[in-house]
Amino acid sequence: MSYVIFGRAIKNEYLAIGTLLGTAGLAVASLSGGKKDAAAPSGKATLEQVKESVKINASSSEEEELFDSIKKFIADAEKESKH
Incomplete structure (x- = not known):
């Protein structure tokens, strides 16, 4: 089975892979931490x-x-x- 998105047929397998990769990418981005501007205090x-x-x-x-x-x-x- 496939879905039509923007006029193109996209298979369920590709939608599932895209969802998993997108979720993993968001998780990695949110857990990566921010930049540390100041040096660590003594x-x-x-x-x-x-x-x-x-x-x-x-x-x-x-x-x-x-x-x-x-x-x-x-x-x-x-x-x-x-x-």
Whole structure:
């Protein structure tokens, strides 16, 4: 069987192949990703951004002490890693 498109007879097989290739082409195009204009930020800048964006609010004095001890631990670990 065939269909008449723009005055020409086109077989079902060709329509099926065209549909599959068109679908695959659209999938590849949509998954390929965009262009990356900016260079990747360094690890230190990203770490600073995370520290600034994550705010920790303690609801009690015990939590505040815990957060302070965690911050001190992280600061000490960063100092040791630099040496």
